[in-house]
Amino acid sequence: MRETTPLSRFLSEFSSNRTAAIAAVVVLLIVAIAILAPLVAPQDPYDLANLVLRDARRPPGYVGTQGYVHWLGTDSQGRDLLSAIIYGLRISLEMGVIAGGIAFLIGAFVGTSAAYVGGRFESLIMRIIDLQLSFPAILLAFVIAAMLGQGRYQLIMALIFAQYAYFARTAHGAASAERQKDYVEAALSVPLSHTRVVLKHILPNSLPPLIVVGTVQVASAISLEATLSFLGVGLPPTEPSLGMLIANGFQYLLSGRYWISIYPGIALILFIVSLNLVGDQIRDQLNPRLRR
Template identity: 70%
Template sequence: MSPALSAFWQEYRENWIAVVALAVVAIIVAAALFAPWIAPQDPYDLANLELANARRPPGFVGSDGYVHWLGTDAQGRDLFSAILYGLRISLQMGIAAGAVALTIGTLLGVLAAHAGGKVEAGIMRLVDLQLSFPAILLALVLVAVLGQGRVPLIIALVTAQYAYFARTAYGAATAERQKDYVEAARATPLPGRRVVFRHILPNCLPPLIVVGTVQVANAIALEATLSFLGLGLPPTEPSLGMLIANGFQYMMSGRTWISVYPGIALIVLIVAINVVGDQLRDQFNPRLRR
């Protein structure tokens, strides 16, 4: 481990809540990655679902011979298995959308700061216009137009989020552009793209990492919201939002576990990621430390 990374970790672990949150995120990611080997049932395989096992309470021993520790949903899916696969989908959508939005937003923000003039005005007015719309409204419209599926959903999430990265990158790049080392680099016969990618962009990464962490959590929450409304992934790929929606109609009949357990998993994941992002923000910006 490099000295800088070691010092960063030493400071990070001073906040035990952030350490617990990081451990929770690591456990959830590991559980999602190894879901096919951990889950007792494949919730995507509709041929193996038994309607006789539907809406059974936690601890029920199904006709398949194993214990449904968290119960089953209305289709007879083992909830523990469905939650593991749902976490997998949520992380895939959140990380993919966050990575694409980070790339697009960063390039636009740095380009606006470096080019200036009409290019800067055009890009930033577009970003400001997009930020004036609620993310959920924009995502709803795009998903309704593009249809269901992973690619349309990622497009909707990226469109709803790239402006946050663009605004952050623009602010950081504008501050870096005024510094002496950038002026010195511009005074040499270096191409503009090298000044941007070798000098300005690396110093813009710390705030972008913090925003990226928060936006991954926001993308997961937004995907769950769209799936809950029936506009996310198809029913054959049950995400956490869809699992919550499937059990919503049974809440008043006492079968609360169908919605409660996926909801708890979603809340734990989002809160843990946000706590990690909050700690990263404090470390990358010493002025925000308590």
């Protein structure tokens, strides 16, 4: 009888959920399109030479002055909306992965260190984390972004500050449970260095819940980026992020030019919902007790 590996069992169970499997395909497709944006996008929205103002706010199917069809229409700057959405997905993915990854590392370090050291240090760190979690993430990100100004790096810093506490709280809970187990006490009695015990024993066993939180927080970072850009404190107007595309077309909704905001909004919702469905399925498989 053919022996199955943990990875094959995980993928088999994942694919048995049709909704999660479809969501995973959507996520992979969007990620592939975002990475290959320069190759698949009909137009480079960064190239000012390709922008023609008389082609601005044209409806879907319009044939532009450069001879190709704008399948989703054009935005207020004359950019091909399909190309702008593809590059916007690329920017959103970049913001979500970078901010979520750095927040993951910081939060895992802070939460694991607090659980391992214990005592007053743990109490102080976790009270700070609890205080931060009492505020909505969008409020913290908005305040930090408004203080730092517009720009990619400033926005990444705001997203990291707004999200690292979620990872820290999760890492602290998982590491606290691992810290009390016998194998950790045995490792300390050898004795092994504290750094090795944390990195080799406690942290690897605390990763499953952090991975689940990571998938959710990447989607949250993408949503936060779009919200902040829509509010005018995220990326500058020259960046074709999904939030900025929605903001640029919002003022034209009442005039009937719905496509400038609606199509980027559909792409954003599809990406976030698919990420959340994938994260829910991973959570259910890593911790069956949480299944509904």
